[in-house]
Amino acid sequence: DAGITQSPRHxxxxxxxxxxxxCHQTENHRYMYWYRQDPGHGLRLIHYSYGVKDTDKxxxxxxxSVSRSKTEDFLLTLExxxxxxxxxxxxxxxxxxxxxxxTIYFGExxxxxxx
Amino acid sequence: xxxxxxxxxxxxxxxxxxxxxxxxxxxxxxNLQWFxxxxxxxxxxxxxxxxxxxxxxxxxxxxxxxxxxxxxxxxSSQTTDSGVYFCADNLxxxxxxxxxxxxxxxxxxxx
Numbered sequence: 360d361a362g363i364t365q366s367p368r369h370x371x372x373x374x375x376x377x378x379x380x381x382c383h384q385t386e387n388h389r390y391m392y393w394y395r396q397d398p399g400h401g402l403r404l405i406h407y408s409y410g411v412k413d414t415d416k417x418x419x420x421x422x423x424s425v426s427r428s429k430t431e432d433f434l435l436t437l438e439x440x441x442x443x444x445x446x447x448x449x450x451x452x453x454x455x456x457x458x459x460x461x462t463i464y465f466g467e468x469x470x471x472x473x474x
Numbered sequence: 475x476x477x478x479x480x481x482x483x484x485x486x487x488x489x490x491x492x493x494x495x496x497x498x499x500x501x502x503x504x505n506l507q508w509f510x511x512x513x514x515x516x517x518x519x520x521x522x523x524x525x526x527x528x529x530x531x532x533x534x535x536x537x538x539x540x541x542x543x544x545x546x547x548x549x550s551s552q553t554t555d556s557g558v559y560f561c562a563d564n565l566x567x568x569x570x571x572x573x574x575x576x577x578x579x580x581x582x583x584x585x
Binding site: 392401402403404407417418447449461462463464465467468 | 505507509515516517518519522524560562572573575576577578
């Protein structure tokens with residue numbers, strides 16, 4: 360358990376509405392990530408952060424924005440949700456320390472349905 | 475970009491059987507990791523193993539970086555081992571969390 364909490368865990372929203380998913384971690388990890396998982400595509404990186412206010416794009420960043428105003432929170436925003444953004448969203452952190460420095464740990468996922 | 479191929483895509487075992495899952499990479503191995511996704515969707519990191527061999531209980535993993543493959547061994551399988559097993563690695567020079575995932579091996583362990 361890497362102390363990662365995602366919220367909400369499940370959400371149904373309408374096309375065109377904004378949606379924000381929150382990832383909260385309690386262990387002061389520097390690196391945080393947002394992935395999406397879809398049948399046939401597997402897990403793909405959306406955005407990641409390497410520190411407060413330091414973020415970068417991943418493989419599938421179009422339609423998404425992120426913010427990290429403090430170490431413990433990494434927010435993923437869908438400015439105007441579309442049906443193609445129906446997916447399971449996973450937050451992840453990179454471990455730190457000698458034993459787990461490069462190990463990636465995932466949160467429990469957020470199921471988002473856009474109707 | 476890097477290609478990650480996993481085999482077999484599906485595997486059905488009787489409880490107590492052993493199995494070997496394989497992961498091949500098209501490029502050099504950097505930060506190879508194995509994950510288990512249980513039937514409830516939870517992703518658990520099993521091993522961080524860029525090279526060598528590690529063991530954790532009934533699971534062990536070996537990565538031969540020079541030959542660009544990794545193996546995950548499951549011994550004396552249990553029904554709780556069911557789920558999808560993913561291997562993943564990141565692009566050389568890229569962020570270590572920018573993982574490229576294989577399509578997974580779906581394991582079903584029957585009682």
